[in-house]
Amino acid sequence: xxxxxxxxxxxxxxxxxxxxxxxxxxxxxxxxxxxxxxxxxxxxxxxxxxxxxxxxxxxxxxxxxxxxxxxxxxxxxxxxxxxxxxxxxxxxxxxxxxxxxxxxxxxxxxxxxxxxxxxxxxxxxxxxxxxxxxxxxxxxxxxxxxxxxxxxxxxxxxxxxxxxxxxxxxxxxxxxxxxxxxxxxxxxxxxxxxxxxxxxxxxx
Amino acid sequence: xxxxxxxxxxxxxxxxxxxxxxxxxxxxxxxxxxxxxxxxxxxxxxxxxxxxxxxxxxxxxxxxxxxxxxxxxxxxxxxxxxxxxxxxxxxxxxxxxxxxxxxxxxxxxxxxxxxxxxxxxxxxxxxxxxxxxxxxxxxxxxxxxxxxxxxxxxxxxxxx
Numbered sequence: 001x002x003x004x005x006x007x008x009x010x011x012x013x014x015x016x017x018x019x020x021x022x023x024x025x026x027x028x029x030x031x032x033x034x035x036x037x038x039x040x041x042x043x044x045x046x047x048x049x050x051x052x053x054x055x056x057x058x059x060x061x062x063x064x065x066x067x068x069x070x071x072x073x074x075x076x077x078x079x080x081x082x083x084x085x086x087x088x089x090x091x092x093x094x095x096x097x098x099x100x101x102x103x104x105x106x107x108x109x110x111x112x113x114x115x116x117x118x119x120x121x122x123x124x125x126x127x128x129x130x131x132x133x134x135x136x137x138x139x140x141x142x143x144x145x146x147x148x149x150x151x152x153x154x155x156x157x158x159x160x161x162x163x164x165x166x167x168x169x170x171x172x173x174x175x176x177x178x179x180x181x182x183x184x185x186x187x188x189x190x191x192x193x194x195x196x197x198x199x200x201x202x203x204x
Numbered sequence: 205x206x207x208x209x210x211x212x213x214x215x216x217x218x219x220x221x222x223x224x225x226x227x228x229x230x231x232x233x234x235x236x237x238x239x240x241x242x243x244x245x246x247x248x249x250x251x252x253x254x255x256x257x258x259x260x261x262x263x264x265x266x267x268x269x270x271x272x273x274x275x276x277x278x279x280x281x282x283x284x285x286x287x288x289x290x291x292x293x294x295x296x297x298x299x300x301x302x303x304x305x306x307x308x309x310x311x312x313x314x315x316x317x318x319x320x321x322x323x324x325x326x327x328x329x330x331x332x333x334x335x336x337x338x339x340x341x342x343x344x345x346x347x348x349x350x351x352x353x354x355x356x357x358x359x360x361x362x363x364x
Binding site: 001002003004005006007011012014042043045047056057059061064065066067068072075087088090091092094095181184185188189191192194 | 209210211212213214217240241242243244246256258259262263266269270272273350351352353355357358359361362
């Protein structure tokens with residue numbers, strides 16, 4: 001849920017990176033963090049296990065510039081991808097303005113992608129959101145790996161509605177900023193329209 | 205009851221800031237801040253120079269969200285108060301109106317009892333301000349600055 005502050009003339013939005021375990025959500029944020037000017041970013045927080053798997057979330061605050069005198073700030077979050085952290089994933093989706101689904105292009109991970117996407121739909125619905133109405137983009141990550149599915153196949157399985165999608169290699173940054181720009185644009189366009197993800201979610 | 209977009213206007217901000225400033229003094233606290241449940245910082249007062257308030261806001265909201273998740277599992281509505289005691293710093297976290305979070309950081313110059321007492325009073329005042337703000341935002345005639353944004357404005361943001 002975006003936050004508009006008339007006093008400091010700021011607009012804050014929340015973007016969540018979703019996807020199966022080890023698909024590269026944290027790597028996306030790390031790349032963005034490393035390549036952003038110090039004045040445009042805050043500290044990146046990673047709540048991870050000892051083996052560097054995301055336990056709760058990663059968080060990266062980012063300033064993207066001004067629109068009509070309003071500073072635009074984006075708070076990027078990742079969810080823990082592992083299946084058994086579902087309760088935590090639900091919490092992080094609260095108040096989301098836009099979703100990036102990071103898919104793992106490897107053939108062996110196709111089922112995990114589908115399961116995670118279904119999980120995203122279910123968890124959003126619980127909050128009163130619909131994935132079809134929320135600003136939403138897909139990233140096909142790990143395009144540098146050996147056994148990957150062709151983009152056409154990934155697209156037909158994961159993106160039947162034709163939302164903006166991008167190929168990426170997160171560690172080298174290929175496609176990372178393209179994905180971020182696309183979701184940020186969709187979020188701002190949605191704000192302009194005055195909507196937010198298919199109506200106000202019920203209060204819990 | 206819906207959970208609409210959070211909007212902050214000058215009038216309400218000044219009221220909130222006055223309460224937060226007063227709470228720092230009356231509770232003899234180091235820092236007081238208010239964040240919304242999504243982790244956005246709304247207002248801060250006290251010795252904030254050395255603090256990464258953005259990170260604190262996000263982590264506190266995560267903490268409240270996790271605690272809320274636990275409450276739900278135990279069929280509790282919410283745990284509205286949390287207190288963490290450290291060697292030098294203590295932190296008191298209070299959910300206000302199930303909408304915003306009031307955080308007080310304090311040291312041994314004050315006591316938990318005093319902090320609790322002052323937080324209780326401030327919470328009630330804050331609750332009524334946020335209720336009023338909410339009805340203002342829900343008014344269908346309320347204006348948004350973003351209606352006038354053009355696609356070009358958005359594109360220009362991303363021109364390298």
